[in-house]
Amino acid sequence: MAEKTYAGVTINVDEEGYMTDSSQWTKEVAAEIAKEEGIEELTDTHYAVLEFIRQKVSEGATLTIRAIGKSGHTDIKGFYKLFPGAPLKKATKIAGVPKPSSCV
Amino acid sequence: MKKLVILGAGTGGTIMANRMRKELDRDEWDITIVDKYKNHYYQPGFLFIPFGMYKKRDVIKPKADFIPYGVNLIYGEIDRVDGEKNQVLLQDGVILNYDFLIIATGVKIFPDETPGIKGKLWHKKVFDYYTIEGSSALGDFFKTWEGGDLVLNIAENPIKCPVAPLEFVMFADAFFVERGMRDKVNIKFVTPMSGAFTKPRASKVLGGLLKEKNIEIVPDFYIEKVDNENQKIVSYDEQEVHFDCLVTIPVHKGDPMIGRSGLGDDMDFALTDKYTLRSDKFENIFILGDAANIPTSKAGSVVHFASEIVFENLMCAIENRPLTGKFDGHSNCYIETGFGKGALIDFNYDTEPLPGHFPFPGIGPFGLLKETRMNHYGKLLFRWMYWHILLKGKEMPISAHMTMAGKKLHDI
Known part of the structure; x- marks a missing residue:
């Protein structure tokens, strides 16, 4: 296990940079991870999606892009614009939850 | 008389009907199994049909042949489960009471979830092979196809048998080599994942195999629609891949009955404890196989291993003992x-x-x-x-729990 410092706080992360202790997450930590992922500023919509992801994960749900598109915060196209490239991987990293393991 | 009801007479339901009928006394327990279809499909065989390796008769047998004497088999559509009243409501008005319920209704493809899949090219240049109709239509198409861009696309995870798409493209490679036209067929594997497979070591090995076979992987492609006019698939971030033949693995979801019963997630997979395989909602409901939302492959081998755990835990529950079976996701x-x-x-x-x-x-x-x-x-x-x-619930020579014996941790 590795450690990284975001917003002056030491955070436990795995080898791919995903937080391993979700309770260490704060909005400030999220903003700094987002910068590393190439997202300069997190808007209210970004945060709404991040909160949705955190809530779903805490309920033990399997995250899919489809589910986020139906969350009411954004649609799938919007989700891609918010977190360009690989939205689910980026958004989960910024939300401080484990990398989604698409069911094998 | 106590009642056990099993929903779904596929792999899981059939195994449980056989095992439970042997275990439970006929004077004390009534067992009923419900399914809407009369045919049992050997679904792994669908992969072989497009390449002429299996025929329809190899993969279809009557369901009734596998349900043992002493089990009531009802063909009917399930409306919903009322977990509060311990009842299953069928669409024709029949009500089945139960003491224990096993849900094994599996998973299905929903091509309508992606615009354009069922457009004018459906079963002409756009095919699935997760149904007998789709795999047969594709088999007919391949007989006279002259080549071009053969694109396999996975719309969304989870899917049934996550390795089947890889097998499909490797079979296609061999099939067109043997026909002497591999140089005319350009095979692309277009996936929403970042590689051939999700698990790292297998992804590396399988990705390497695809490369050797000259099959191109297009990763991180999340399909929005099929453009029938221009024969292209388009992703949400506006990537495009041209096809002359599109083989789609459409969105998979559980049975809508699970949603109507309030037992599932937003994809109609039943909310299930991944170790005990009991429903998160009701203590007298167990979920077996693809219908469950547990993080493992949707595949017959998993259903078979899981059936041993469901059997053990159902017997614990019937006999008022703590549940001792623990599924490891094998x-x-x-x-x-x-x-x-x-x-x-x-x-x-x-x-x-x-x-x-x-x-x-x-x-x-x-x-x-x-x-x-x-x-x-x-x-x-x-x-x-x-x-x-x-299917008959007899002993297989492989343990339900995975073993590390024979596996090597460090040599790739």
Whole structure:
């Protein structure tokens, strides 16, 4: 296990940079991870999606892009614009939850 | 008289009907199984049909042949489960009361979830092979196809048998080589994942195999629609891939009945404890197989391993004992790689597929995570075992729990 410092706080992360202790997450930590992922500023919509992801994960749900598109915060196209490239991987990293393991 | 009701007479439901009828006294327990279809499909066989390796008759048998004497078999559509009243409501108005319920309604494809899949090219240039109709139509198409861009696209995870798309493209490679037209067929594997497979070591090995076979992987492609006019698939971030033949693995969801019953998630997979396989909602409901939202492969091998846990825990619940069965997510998949060879992977919730030998350490006869002829024969042999041993709930020579014996941690 590795450690990284975001917003002056030491955070436990795995080898791919995903937080391993979700309770260490704060909005400030999220903003700094987002910068590393190439997202300069997190808007209210970004945060709404991040909160949705955190809530779903805490309920033990399997995250899919489809589910986020139906969350009411954004649609799938919007989700891609918010977190360009690989939205689910980026958004989960910024939300401080484990990398989604698409069911094998 | 106490009542056990099983919903779904596929792999899981049939295994449980056989095991429970043997276990429970006929004077005390009534067992009923419900399904809307009369045919039992050997679904792994659908993969072989487009390439003319299996015929329809190899994969279809009447369901009734596999349900034992002493079990009531009802053909009917399920409206919903009323967990508060311990009742199953069928659409024709019949009500089934139960003391315990097993839900094994599986998973289905929903091509309508992606705009354009069922457009004017459906079953002309756009095919699925997760139904008997789709795989047969594709088989007919391949007989006279002259080549072009052959695109396989996975719309969304989870899907049934996550290795089947890889097998499809490797079979296609071999099929067109043998027909002497591989130079006219450009095979692309277009996936929402970032590689050939999700688990790292297997992804590396399988990705390498695709490369050797000159199959292009297009990763991180999340399909928005099929453009029938221009024969393209388009992703949400506006990537486009042209096709002359599109083989789609459409969005999979559980049975809508699970949603109507309030037992599932937003994809109609039943909310299930991944260790005990009991419903999160009601203590007298167990979920077996693809219908469950547990993080493991949706595949017959998993259903078979999980059925042993459901059997153990259902007996615990019936006898008022704490549940002792704990599912480890064991999955065991033969992967056809073409030209009479195959690979094999064996893994669970915590251990990714590793190289080695199976089931006997150092001997095999099957090789893990590598291509061998023996693995191919294993897969062919499995069809016989499925119809004659597995469905009837007889003992299989593989443990429900994964073992590390024969697996190597460090040599890739």
